Amino acid sequence: MSCHLRWVLPSTVCPPLLLSRRSNLTQPLHERSSLRHSDRHSTLITRASIPSVPSMLGSLQSLLNQPGAKAGKQTTTFSDNAPSWEALQQLVEEKGRQLNWQQPDLENGPTNPLALKRTFGQPGTPRVKLYRDHAAWCPYCQKVWLQLEEKQIPYTLEKINMRCYGDKPPEYTAKVPSGLLPAMELDGQLIVESAEIMRILEEAFPDNKPLLPPKGSKERQRADSLMRLERRLFSDWLSWLTTSWQAPSSHTIPLPHCMLALRTTREFIATMDAVDRELGAAGGPFFLGADLSMVDVVFSPFLERIAASILYYKGLTVRGDGRWKNLERWFESMEARPAYIGTRSDFYTHVHDLPPQLGGCASVPDADEAAAAIDGVDGKSWQLPLPPLNATSFPEPYSPGEDPPLDRLRAAARLVGNHGAIAKFAARGCGKPGRRPVSAPLSDPTATAGENFLEAVDAGLRHVAHALLEGAHASSLRVGDGENLPGDAVVASAEYIRDRVGVPRDLPYPAARQLRAHLNWLIGSLTA
Numbered sequence: 001m002s003c004h005l006r007w008v009l010p011s012t013v014c015p016p017l018l019l020s021r022r023s024n025l026t027q028p029l030h031e032r033s034s035l036r037h038s039d040r041h042s043t044l045i046t047r048a049s050i051p052s053v054p055s056m057l058g059s060l061q062s063l064l065n066q067p068g069a070k071a072g073k074q075t076t077t078f079s080d081n082a083p084s085w086e087a088l089q090q091l092v093e094e095k096g097r098q099l100n101w102q103q104p105d106l107e108n109g110p111t112n113p114l115a116l117k118r119t120f121g122q123p124g125t126p127r128v129k130l131y132r133d134h135a136a137w138c139p140y141c142q143k144v145w146l147q148l149e150e151k152q153i154p155y156t157l158e159k160i161n162m163r164c165y166g167d168k169p170p171e172y173t174a175k176v177p178s179g180l181l182p183a184m185e186l187d188g189q190l191i192v193e194s195a196e197i198m199r200i201l202e203e204a205f206p207d208n209k210p211l212l213p214p215k216g217s218k219e220r221q222r223a224d225s226l227m228r229l230e231r232r233l234f235s236d237w238l239s240w241l242t243t244s245w246q247a248p249s250s251h252t253i254p255l256p257h258c259m260l261a262l263r264t265t266r267e268f269i270a271t272m273d274a275v276d277r278e279l280g281a282a283g284g285p286f287f288l289g290a291d292l293s294m295v296d297v298v299f300s301p302f303l304e305r306i307a308a309s310i311l312y313y314k315g316l317t318v319r320g321d322g323r324w325k326n327l328e329r330w331f332e333s334m335e336a337r338p339a340y341i342g343t344r345s346d347f348y349t350h351v352h353d354l355p356p357q358l359g360g361c362a363s364v365p366d367a368d369e370a371a372a373a374i375d376g377v378d379g380k381s382w383q384l385p386l387p388p389l390n391a392t393s394f395p396e397p398y399s400p401g402e403d404p405p406l407d408r409l410r411a412a413a414r415l416v417g418n419h420g421a422i423a424k425f426a427a428r429g430c431g432k433p434g435r436r437p438v439s440a441p442l443s444d445p446t447a448t449a450g451e452n453f454l455e456a457v458d459a460g461l462r463h464v465a466h467a468l469l470e471g472a473h474a475s476s477l478r479v480g481d482g483e484n485l486p487g488d489a490v491v492a493s494a495e496y497i498r499d500r501v502g503v504p505r506d507l508p509y510p511a512a513r514q515l516r517a518h519l520n521w522l523i524g525s526l527t528a
Contacts, residue, residue: 073527075487079478080455082462088416091469095409103413111149111342113504119154126154128201129185131172134159136505137353139301140194141182142343146297147198149339151208164356165443198294211294219288226278226287226295229271230302236271237306240264241313241354244362268310272324275299279326285333292337300334303327308347309354311395312374315366319397332391332399346503346512347374347396356440370395382498382516383524384472389510402510410511411518412468415461422497423458424449429496430457430489442500453489460490460526464518472521479525487526494519 083091096102106115113136119126130148132141148155160172160181168179175190176183183190184197186204191197202212213219243264282289286296307318319328334340345353351374355361363371369378373395376382381395391399415422427449434446450457467475479487498519503509 075491075526076479077481077483077487078460078463078485078490078526079476079483080459080485081476081478082459082466083476085416085419085462088412088462088465088469091466092409092413092416095405095469096413099406099409101406101409110338111340113342115157117156118148120152122152122154124154126156127187127204128153128155130155130157131160131176131181131183132157133162133181134505135162135165135353135502136343136345137349137357138162138181139305142301143194143297144182144184144197144201146300146339146343147201147211147294149342150292150297150337151201151205151211153201153205153208164439166438166445198297202294211292211297213288213293222282223288223293223295227298229274229278230295230299233271233275233299233306234302236264236268237302237310238358240268241309241361242358265314272306272318272327275303276324276326279330284326285329287330292334296330296334300340303331304344305350305354307331308345308350308374308396309361311367311370312347312351313361313363313367313371315364315368315370317370320392320394331397335399341400341508342504344504344509346509348376349502352442353440376516376520382513382520384517384521386513386517389513396509398509400510404510404514407508407510407514408468408518411507411515412465414507414511415465415468415515419458419461419465423454423461426461426493426497427451427454427457427489429493450489450493453486453493456485456490457493459485460494460522464494464515464522467518467521468514472518477522477525491523491526494523498523 104110104112104114106112107117107119108121117126128148130144132138132145136142158172161168162181163179173179176192178192180192182194182197183192184201185191186200191200202210213223243261279285279287284290286292287299288295310316310318318324319331322328335344351361351371372378373381380387386404387393389398389402391397391401428444428447430450430453431448432450434444434448436446438445463475463477467477498516501507501512501515503512506512507515
């Protein structure tokens, strides 16, 4: 299957540090604020108009128990006394030596979304060319990407816009008139549809870590059955995710709507129970037993998105409440694999990339606490000091854990290494919206930067980079009377970029949360 559900943001829309979320650039500068939490209430239904779930249905939990400071506040001026970008680059290199960290080997090292050519140390010209989406939002692209990485098949890569955030290049639509992703060229022959691509890769590269049992074997029959279960899970997930308790134009909830919501909830939970049972049937931790297979590759993009979206929109904890223990073990085993962790997104990215692809997701009040934490508006999850990150973290478990000094260095290195493009992109926050909107709310490919504020934005980002490298306590930032740079433009720009940091496209999750929190540190320092 290809990514045709409007499953976003390419380097032609923003520099390769920064995703897309939402922008409200039609308001005057002093009235702009982040929409990262409020937009979930307007994707399909208005949260304020949702009444409590009727007592006849009970709460979702009882069913399960059965078997940044914002632009618009007063801002202050600040100083341009942060280290230069050249000095910051030297500091990045010094910190790298101290932490024994080097820039990644994109061609031969661990999976990295920045790589455009992967040889895995093998000689010769790669036979495969993969076309996938820029922002790593497409689950079907992720399947093929993960298969190539697990099998270590050499390939080159070209990133293509999705229509919800930009135009597709004519060279691509000349090859693939539908424009669908992913696509692959093998020895010059074009193949589309992810299932067909994956089948052909298994047949063409049998010596590269086979991921399917032999045809005709009992294990292959079980694998085929599990693939059908994956399609059932996909269907039940989307049915519940897009189902609301509310009637289209009324505050009352007719019985048919209640029954539909209850049915989709029960069907999803029953299917998740079946998935969990299957994960334990062969001893685990993977679907076919001790080793990863194509079944795990096919399930992984949707289980990843389910864990994020069902918590954010429905308030149901997929990882961490102990109901699906085999699934929790599976997530931890997947996250121990470099190929998977290099393609893995975070909850924040997923919950905001799904609505433009699906046309909307329906929220319930029980999800408010988790949604606020995922969006970073709970006063903790995106603020310094950051809470610990581990396999039991709320709202997002992350079993590889964190290394805060290294995570801050990675974020700083990306910021310092691409500072010119990033500053200009961030300055869209104090610029003008584009003339041609696209369906992804945070993507604005024709927006213009606030050129008059570029000097101030550049200075603000240097302060952020310095804080990442030396600690916010060691920052040279001075604010208040007598300083000459405008805080309002920089706050708007910092919010703009903070809300568009995407995982994995820009940074791994631990480094992305450090960057978001340090941008909030700057915002908080410049607001009263």
